[in-house]
Amino acid sequence: MSEVAEHYTYWVTIFLMVAGIYILIARGNLMKKLIGLATLQTSVYLLYVAPGKLIGGTAPIIAEGFKVYSNPLPHVLILTAIVVGVATLALGLAIVVRIREAYGSIEEDEILERDRAEDERRAL
Amino acid sequence: MKHDIILRVIAKLTMPFMVLFAVYVQFHGDFGPGGGFQAGVIAAAAVVFYALIFGLETGQRLAPEWVVEKMLAAGVLLYAGVGFAGMLLGGNYLDYFVLAHDPVHGQHRGIFWVEAGVGLTVAGVMLKIFYMFAGRGRVDEEDR
Numbered sequence: 443m444s445e446v447a448e449h450y451t452y453w454v455t456i457f458l459m460v461a462g463i464y465i466l467i468a469r470g471n472l473m474k475k476l477i478g479l480a481t482l483q484t485s486v487y488l489l490y491v492a493p494g495k496l497i498g499g500t501a502p503i504i505a506e507g508f509k510v511y512s513n514p515l516p517h518v519l520i521l522t523a524i525v526v527g528v529a530t531l532a533l534g535l536a537i538v539v540r541i542r543e544a545y546g547s548i549e550e551d552e553i554l555e556r557d558r559a560e561d562e563r564r565a566l
Numbered sequence: 567m568k569h570d571i572i573l574r575v576i577a578k579l580t581m582p583f584m585v586l587f588a589v590y591v592q593f594h595g596d597f598g599p600g601g602g603f604q605a606g607v608i609a610a611a612a613v614v615f616y617a618l619i620f621g622l623e624t625g626q627r628l629a630p631e632w633v634v635e636k637m638l639a640a641g642v643l644l645y646a647g648v649g650f651a652g653m654l655l656g657g658n659y660l661d662y663f664v665l666a667h668d669p670v671h672g673q674h675r676g677i678f679w680v681e682a683g684v685g686l687t688v689a690g691v692m693l694k695i696f697y698m699f700a701g702r703g704r705v706d707e708e709d710r
Contacts, residue, residue: 521603525688532695539702 451492458485470550472538476531483527490516490523570619577619584612592685596677602684609685610692622700634693641687648679 446453458481465478494516502511538548545553588609595601617625649660657664662676 525603528692535699539699 451488455485455489455492458482458488472541472548472550475550476534476538479534480527480531483523487520487523487527490520573619577616581612581616584615585609588612592681593678595681596674602681602686603688605681606685606688606690607692610689610696613693614696617696617700622697626697629693631694631697634690634697637686637690638694641683641685641690644683644686645680648676648683652676 462478462480462482462485465481466475469475469478494513496510496512499510499512500508502514541553542548545556547553547556588605591600591608592602592605593600595605613625613629616628648665652661652664653659655664660676660680662673663669665672665675
């Protein structure tokens with residue numbers, strides 16, 4: 443039981459990841475899909491950042507009396523990942539704005555319906 | 567939301583603290599958690615908050631679009647400029663040790679200016695993204 447409780451960051455990670463994937467797959471609204479994608483990204487940040495922190499660890503600077511250091515590499519890596527995540531989210535939002543302008547809707551099934559109707563009209 | 571008195575008063579009260587917190591995070595980045603990325607986002611969030619409540623035009627009077635666009639390039643130039651300053655003073659690119667007589671002071675100086683560049687660019691990018699999304703629908707409505 444204590445092992446399960448000790449690794450609670452992994453449980454939070456798993457919950458966020460599965461919730462993100464579920465929203466991404468199950469929701470037709472493109473904005474909600476983007477929120478799911480952001481949730482999924484957040485779970486990956488947590489997956490990397492949490493093992494890098496040691497309880498009682500300090501910044502990795504050599505000093506008297508400090509022997510335990512947190513690993514800075516995952517944190518730097520995730521700082522970059524957060525910036526990339528913001529950029530991809532902005533790109534996704536821009537695409538959603540264009541879809542809204544072209545189709546007048548951000549519901550996936552309505553967009554596909556319009557595409558299918560267009561295809562049938564052309565086939566005739 | 568322009569006519570909601572509570573939002574207007576709270577926004578005016580919290581704005582200076584948001585900007586102050588951004589400046590604190592920016593300059594505390596040398597010694598603890600913080601730095602340009604976070605500070606830039608917090609500063610941009612303050613302006614976005616202001617623009618959400620007082621309208622996009624008022625927000626753009628606070629941080630005009632041309633200033634934001636200049637910030638994007640100025641931050642990158644500042645970052646690269648620190649690198650070239652290190653080269654001119656006889657070190658490698660982005661070599662902080664040669665920026666001051668004492669290597670530790672050189673480190674401080676180098677990190678300070680690099681983080682200032684990062685903060686400028688991140689705040690500019692966030693504001694530019696916000697202006698582009700917020701301004702888009704209105705232009706199209708005027709065209710129609």
